[in-house]
Amino acid sequence: MTATIHHLAGKRVPSLEPMLALTGADMHAVNAVILDRMQSKVALIPELAGHLIAGGGKRLRPMLTIASAALFDYPGTRHHKLAAAVEFIHTATLLHDDVVDGSGLRRGKRTANLIWGNPASVLVGDFLFSRAFELMVEDGSLKVLRILSHASAVIAEGEVDQLTAQRQVETSEEHYLHIINAKTAALFAAACRIAPVVAEAGEEAEEALESYGRNLGIAFQLIDDAIDYASDAEVMGKGVGDDFRDGKVTLPVILAHARGTSGDRAFWKAAMQGDRTADVDLAHATALIRDTGALADTLERARHYGRRAIDALAPFSAGRAKAALIEAVEFAVARAY
């Protein structure tokens, strides 16, 4: 009994703290670039962009660029501009996503499209996206430009793919993994890969960090998908059941549908078509996802990619940066426990 209590008390809960401590000073500089470069004489641009950019985002992707550069004790400052470019690409994507989904809430706040309308969100997204490329061009590395312009095209392709798959309950797990690889993991991978490029750490380091970022991104998205069907989802600031009501066929749904009875399958088909959107339907969906083991297995799939992310760091020697990158993965996959 005492031992158990000791064990619990001694159990390290993974946190983002080591990552925040590692990147704090650099992230201060990154934030300065972000604030400076989202300015415009057209007042609506900083107003709208600031709502989202100052609005409680974790800056996870630029932080990955900074933390990855710390693996090589990179002494320069080029990664500040590039990390800001990564955040601008991400913010542009969020602005357009909220228009595409007709979302009203993000991170517990009203979305920009709800406050300023869809037109402003589309156009300010375009501005931030262009500004990201201006930042990269100022840096001047064609290799970085290649990595991030390719990632941007892959993200957009993944978003269209997801739109096509929306409400299609027969989407396969393979197809779904392909979608999240594109729409989410591609930017994580690129954010990590550009660090060894500016640090001139070589191809092996680039490939290792690309793999780290890609696997972390997939794990991150799977956890996000699972949280939509978890009861304590408000920790994310994401509305529980949003994916369900939007007819987004995520892995929990794919597994629950595949493992379900013919009655369950009829329910899922109707639900994804938008014919089962009441609270009682969400409760039923959540129960099915739990009872078929779909939730537990989505989390297990996430942990699988998390382990692959950690193993991808094998080429790098132990130290504060590596430990922070590892714990960031543990933190990401622990979110839904």
Added chain:
Amino acid sequence: MTATIHHLAGKRVPSLEPMLALTGADMHAVNAVILDRMQSKVALIPELAGHLIAGGGKRLRPMLTIASAALFDYPGTRHHKLAAAVEFIHTATLLHDDVVDGSGLRRGKRTANLIWGNPASVLVGDFLFSRAFELMVEDGSLKVLRILSHASAVIAEGEVDQLTAQRQVETSEEHYLHIINAKTAALFAAACRIAPVVAEAGEEAEEALESYGRNLGIAFQLIDDAIDYASDAEVMGKGVGDDFRDGKVTLPVILAHARGTSGDRAFWKAAMQGDRTADVDLAHATALIRDTGALADTLERARHYGRRAIDALAPFSAGRAKAALIEAVEFAVARAY
């Protein structure tokens, strides 16, 4: 009498023919790049992009890149990819514009957002925009990347500025010129300027072609704005009165409002606020614009910028390319006669 007839019969009607003849072979190669690079395994992307790209556009902007390169007898093929990138940026802008305006018709065809919905138009626009940057990165000129990434940011800024000015009848002519400089003329200027960059023709040539493109772009937009209030506007495939009903405060409206009686001003204010959208209101607006001289003076302003575009070509020696570029301006400003 006979002399007058002779004069009329002998009057050369400006046409795009010299430009089309000059650029034909290269534009064939540009079109091949466009068709190749709009492909994706996600079928909706080429389907939607193809609707707009194959849908009767004049390819005016990439044609300007090709014709400008012909001024220097540029012997290479780099401008094919870059002209395709220019067209992708333009197409992405059109897709997003139609979402922003809620348009249903473009060039006389149903718009992509009407057929496939706003989400698909937003995301395929993002894809084409990213693909444009991939093409530029493949070319590898940081100077070209700088010109086009800056133009893209300026375009988005101009679009947001226009959104802010929408329905504001007190918009000044100066502010309006600033908007169209950004949203339209910036891409014309960039399309022309990248040609002397790849031809390595020097700074003076770059500045001359930037000026040509910028002035042509402003003239082009002013004519477009005038056509919205002209009776034979269907020649453009643009719905007559679209700007009027959308509350777009263009130069014809700015001039008619400024020159109008207090009653006219009250009409314009109500109309731009969306309270006068009937056919009879459009007829009244068109009459006011004609009777105050606003239409004639908008056309005169367009001719002014057209003359500046032609004069910007002074550094270049006479020849087929220069003649085609000059006649393209004459054609653009003659559209509304």
